[in-house]
Amino acid sequence: xxxxxxxxxxxxxxxxxxxxxxxxxxxxxxxxxxxxxxxxxxxxxxxxxxxxxxxxxxxxxxxxxxxxxxxxxxxxxxxxxxxxxxxxxxxxxxxxxxxxxxxxxxxxxxxxxxxxxxxxxxxxxxxxxxxxxxxxxxxxxxxxxxxxxxxxxxxxxxxxxxxxxxxxxxxxxxxxxxxxxxxxxxxxxxxxxxxxxxxxxxxxxxxxxxxxxxxxxxxxxxxxxxxxxxxxxxxxxxxxxxxxxxxxxxxxxxxxxxxxxxxxxxxxxxxxxxxxxxxxxxxxxxxxxxxxxxxxxxxxxxxxxxxxxxxxxxxxxxxxxxxxxxxxxxxxxxxxxxxxxxxxxxxxxxxxxxxxxxxxxxxxxxxxxxxxxxxx
Ligand code: GLA
Numbered sequence: 001x002x003x004x005x006x007x008x009x010x011x012x013x014x015x016x017x018x019x020x021x022x023x024x025x026x027x028x029x030x031x032x033x034x035x036x037x038x039x040x041x042x043x044x045x046x047x048x049x050x051x052x053x054x055x056x057x058x059x060x061x062x063x064x065x066x067x068x069x070x071x072x073x074x075x076x077x078x079x080x081x082x083x084x085x086x087x088x089x090x091x092x093x094x095x096x097x098x099x100x101x102x103x104x105x106x107x108x109x110x111x112x113x114x115x116x117x118x119x120x121x122x123x124x125x126x127x128x129x130x131x132x133x134x135x136x137x138x139x140x141x142x143x144x145x146x147x148x149x150x151x152x153x154x155x156x157x158x159x160x161x162x163x164x165x166x167x168x169x170x171x172x173x174x175x176x177x178x179x180x181x182x183x184x185x186x187x188x189x190x191x192x193x194x195x196x197x198x199x200x201x202x203x204x205x206x207x208x209x210x211x212x213x214x215x216x217x218x219x220x221x222x223x224x225x226x227x228x229x230x231x232x233x234x235x236x237x238x239x240x241x242x243x244x245x246x247x248x249x250x251x252x253x254x255x256x257x258x259x260x261x262x263x264x265x266x267x268x269x270x271x272x273x274x275x276x277x278x279x280x281x282x283x284x285x286x287x288x289x290x291x292x293x294x295x296x297x298x299x300x301x302x303x304x305x306x307x308x309x310x311x312x313x314x315x316x317x318x319x320x321x322x323x324x325x326x327x328x329x330x331x332x333x334x335x336x337x338x339x340x341x342x343x344x345x346x347x348x349x350x351x352x353x354x355x356x357x358x359x360x361x362x363x364x365x366x367x368x369x370x371x372x373x374x375x376x
Contacts, residue, residue: 159213216325252298
């Protein structure tokens with residue numbers, strides 16, 4: 001169990017002298033369809049997944065903040081970001097303090113089976129796991145919606161990553177489980193029952209780590225906002241593909257806008273397909289999403305394209321796409337279960353630098369697993 005590993009790691013750090021006082025775990029997220037539309041009010045079909053991150057913590061004896069994660073150790077006098085591996089976890093303490101939940105300086109250990117910087121929201125998972133552990137330490141509870149807002153504020157406002165609301169909302173998920181259809185324009189989240197009988201997900205981490213705080217993501221976000229301004233809209237949900245064609249936006253904003261508008265429509269259609277158990281249609285929408293991210297939004301890489309192409313070449317693969325922000329990271333495929341192992345091997349073989357390929361499953365989010373600290 002991940003939380004147990006994090007607790008062991010924390011004990012090892014002090015030569016066994018200091019046991020963890022609290023711990024928390026949070027899942028990663030997988031976007032099924034609806035990438036790069038959350039920051040312009042679009043629709044996203046996503047789910048929490050069965051891999052995640054755990055954080056164990058205890059008050060620090062000398063008032064210094066410390067964290068160990070995958071062999072990296074950081075230490076500082078305050079929880080403010082310093083541009084290192086401690087930033088996301090410590091940012092959770094900064095936002096809780098602003099909300100009146102004050103914590104002592106902490107020593108923390110992170111354990112994960114979710115690959116880092118691979119498009120599966122490891123950053124949001126670290127921050128949310130830390131926040132759960134901190135709330136347990138403080139004996140405090142938060143309304144679920146408030147928890148999502150604070151986790152987003154930690155990453156966006158404290159760490160300074162220009163992300164949208166997708167990852168934090170997906171990690172928390174919904175009390176009923178299944179997938180989540182986020183309407184980022186209205187701030188609404190609906191349960192989408194997971195009705196796939198025989199289709200499963202396979203993921204392949206290309207080994208190219210991506211950086212959501214990096215130049216590529218910031219540039220796409222700025223382009224998306226510029227395109228929307230030229231279209232006279234504040235939210236992508238109100239624009240039709242014909243509006244984009246008629247507006248004759250300058251290149252590349254015309255293609256960026258086409259992705260935004262078609263992707264948000266695909267996400268809504270994909271939710272209906274998932275609820276109806278129509279894996280074939282869902283797969284086609286996933287492949288169309290990848291083509292749009294590759295050609296119109298230009299966030300794919302040769303390794304991601306190779307993983308997607310290799311998956312689609314295996315009979316029984318229903319669709320495949322990059323997941324997360326792109327510029328590296330992970331590709332996923334929707335596959336008839338008997339073909340899963342063949343697709344897994346094909347994807348891995350197509351990407352020499354891959355850090356691994358595995359079956360990925362949807363899982364309950366924090367709204368189900370952390371009801372001791374989340375309410376409502
Ligand atoms: C990252 C960001 C999200 C979202 C995705 C792309 O995961 O954190 O807000 O923009 O990329 O869909």
